[in-house]
Amino acid sequence: MGILADSLDKADAAHFTRPLPKSAQKQMQYLVKQTKGTQAAADLLGVTQRTVERYLTGQFKQPRRDLAERLADEVRKRWQPRVRERAKKQAATTGGIVIDTRARFGFTAAPGTTDDPRLRPITQGLPPAYAARLFDAHAAGAAEQQLQEIVAEGLQEIYFKDRGRRAHGLLVDFTDIDYLDVDY
Structure with missing residues (x-):
């Protein structure tokens, strides 16, 4: 895995x-x-x-x-499958998940911006919608790349774009993961 x-x-x-x-x-x-x-x-x-x-x-x-x-x-x-499902259901409906990672983030953005990939430590809570997508993909046996894409999209929208308040048109590349922890 x-x-x-x-x-x-x-x-x-x-x-x-x-x-x-x-x-x-x-x-x-x-x-x-x-x-x-x-x-x-x-x-x-x-x-x-x-x-x-x-x-x-x-x-x-x-x-x-x-x-x-x-x-x-x-x-x-x-x-303990019922305990797991209850925790996942709570995270996917109300609690969300917390991603703690250090990875290389690069950007595709407007000309004149710094888009060089660099290693960043990020600890960010993601809303329940991203938790639900991540759990569903993991349960369906999705490849690691697909799971990373869901996390990258979540970090892009919540951390980098600040829920759509800035950096419109920004696309984030999430590569070279040094470590990654998930908590919910």
Whole structure:
């Protein structure tokens, strides 16, 4: 995944009301329950059904690093879906999101303006309409570039154009992301 998609997933996890299961056995039990079977969990993790069964019975306790990461990621994706949806719904209808980033911003604007791209740190709240578009695109499996375009458009309208009060005709390029955090 990309930096923006990972940041959205991280922001999702911040709303959990209970911690994720810690042990591999408990994580595997949860994943098997969610996928409705050991074969489906095995296919998802790229291991054999027998390996999944061994984790369930406690024969295997410490998974390899790559398997442990895949297992934790799959559990995190499915953990507390109603809590996630409630937080997203609130952000998409009333709260909006906050973007904290340092990236290279360039401009296409009227002649005589400084349009050279430069690295800028920006922390800006975006209204619920942009949050809704971002969540919908992420849920639909949009590519990282599409997610970045939504954020760039939001920053262009809210930060650079000040909600249409200045810089008419300005188009913002959002590239070379150093870091990006999303909060809602």
